[in-house]
Amino acid sequence: MEKKNKITIYDIAKEANVSPSMVSRVYNKKAGVSRGKRERIESLIEKYNYVPDEYAKSLKKESTKCIGIIVSDVCNPFFARILYECEQIAEKNGYSVFSFETHDSPEIEMRFMNMLSAQKMEAIILLGGESDWITIEHDYSACVQRIAKNTPIITIGRMECENVYNVITDEARAMRTILEYLIGLGHRSFFFLGGMSRTRSYADKVDQFTKTLCDYNIPKEKSMICMCGYEKESGYREMLKVLQQEEYPTVVIAINEIVAIGAIRAIKERNLNIPSDISVVCFDNSFISESMTPMLTAVGCNYEKFAQRLIYTALDAVNEAGRYTAGKIEIIESVFVIRNSVKSFN
Amino acid sequence: MEKKNKITIYDIAKEANVSPSMVSRVYNKKAGVSRGKRERIESLIEKYNYVPDEYAKSLKKESTKCIGIIVSDVCNPFFARILYECEQIAEKNGYSVFSFETHDSPEIEMRFMNMLSAQKMEAIILLGGESDWITIEHDYSACVQRIAKNTPIITIGRMECENVYNVITDEARAMRTILEYLIGLGHRSFFFLGGMSRTRSYADKVDQFTKTLCDYNIPKEKSMICMCGYEKESGYREMLKVLQQEEYPTVVIAINEIVAIGAIRAIKERNLNIPSDISVVCFDNSFISESMTPMLTAVGCNYEKFAQRLIYTALDAVNEAGRYTAGKIEIIESVFVIRNSVKSFN
DNA sequence: ATGAAAGCGCTAACAC
DNA sequence: GTGTTAGCGCTTTCAT
8 A cells, every 4th residue: 555645525626627616516416517527526536436534524514423432341241232232222313333442441531532522422421430430530530521511421330520421220229139039038148249349330239238238137247248350260269268168158149240250160160059059149131141050140230221321311412402301310220130040048 | 511612722812812823832732832821821721621623633634543443243252352452452552443333234334434434544444244254245345445445454354355454263274173173082973053154254164064074084964054143042942953853963063152152051951961961162262161161162263362463464554664564364373272061982 | 507715623834 | 932824625605
């Protein structure tokens, strides 16, 4: 490929012996061009593969019909699935989705936010990342605030800020649902595995974990919490440790499917059976939960609905024409799917 | 949010009583601005959240340092992982990755390709989609050809075209490796499950499947091929059908992990044991393979290496300065991981 | 039917 | 130090 000498509208015009506006008219299929010239210009466009520069065009245009989604990790089925659904819905509404991955780096996240704003994305959706932290650093919060002045931001965390919308899952409710189910089956000791103290989604779960135990008068001493992140390696390691103890909880509640995978591996390695020896439940409920042996009882969000709220909130923020309704903070209820990984003591 | 009246460099200049170039200098931290004005302008920039329009900027700039990746489905761990690795490597080389999902629609794929080209992406990487088909439709091929005139395209399929580079996995070799391993363990009947006849990756596998059987003088009659796509539902359904027969192969070779999940479900539902009753191996080898029970013996690509070749090929095509070496077609060898899902008859 | 010209927002070369 | 100007590629009046 030789030097980048992209063909412009002028090149075409010159060779066709017409003015640039003629070429523009032909390219954009506008009326009012004589047959002869139209054909001449068309063949030149063909010949040189002329494609108008989007940047030059956008300098004039107001709306880009594009939404940017910044996601921390696409390898996590939870995020992959949400992204997938968002794209479907955006597509249906005539919008294109640009997506970007940050690998959990707030710096990269901020860089992308700036870039997307400057690229005139009509809205930015933040999936994971620092916006879901409990205490958000000043730099980050300032960045969001600044960008939100021009571009609405939708997060699945909880940030209070002008033009920032929160669409969140009800983690507390989900945790309570799980626990009440387990308690109903006779469980009295629980192992909550995984998570990171800095995230909102973890904090909500832990709070509800202790609260529910308290509400049901279940002694806390027999239960355990191990905040070990979201990786299968740490899930495996920590589960192994617990299983080495003389006595351990009757059920492990994994913060996501990845951690559950690690825990299950540890359990099987110790030749323990699920659920007869120990039960397993987890959050997120993507295709992973029903692929494991045994299939995992899990709570997860309704992905279609979640994505729908995300996109509609974005579109609503863009054209406040009101075709969609959006509140500043919206809570999506979760779904609870009972499968075969929990033992009943009744 | 009121009407979009994005702040421009002129607005700032006017209010600060200076010329636009002054504002530009301040924003871009260039030297040669008096202390007083610099501060005045800075505070105005702050006040109005002025961010220069990327489009206007790019009208001048030559290189965007951006690569576009078009992927058919991020929910497939295979693609998710490649995307993930590509982003890491691009990042390290100072490039940003824009990614787009097509949900297997060639139309959307073409639309994105056009868009990315007009957006001055320096290269476009095609992950899955029509570029991996055996017979490519005219429209699509014309589109690729046209765009490749301006922007190098890297695909994981096989397309012969000026400025289109192929980085592919050696499916035939992978299939042969699997079969030779199985044959060595005494297997003589095989069930190749999943795939789509239109894709190159499927055709290569099937060809080698029959060829290897032939080379080892294994009667074809006892083996089976079922081309049922890439979904777990179809894997489940077809596996179930086969298990209802009086006699069936001793091992199933699933085209990917998703199909394997379906097949395994069917096997377990029939109360058959893996690997004592029937063995399972699969292609792709992401975290799924080692999460199943038993852990799956699998062939897959070396993701890091694959992504690296993809990105380096792209960068090489961009700046033929030669920092990276790229051939027109590059084959990445696969890795074979033996786990616990295959029975030995020896 | 066609062309000239202005302007989108920004940067950089050039004057002062 | 600071302002003026031209130009990036395109579209869109507005004349002709």
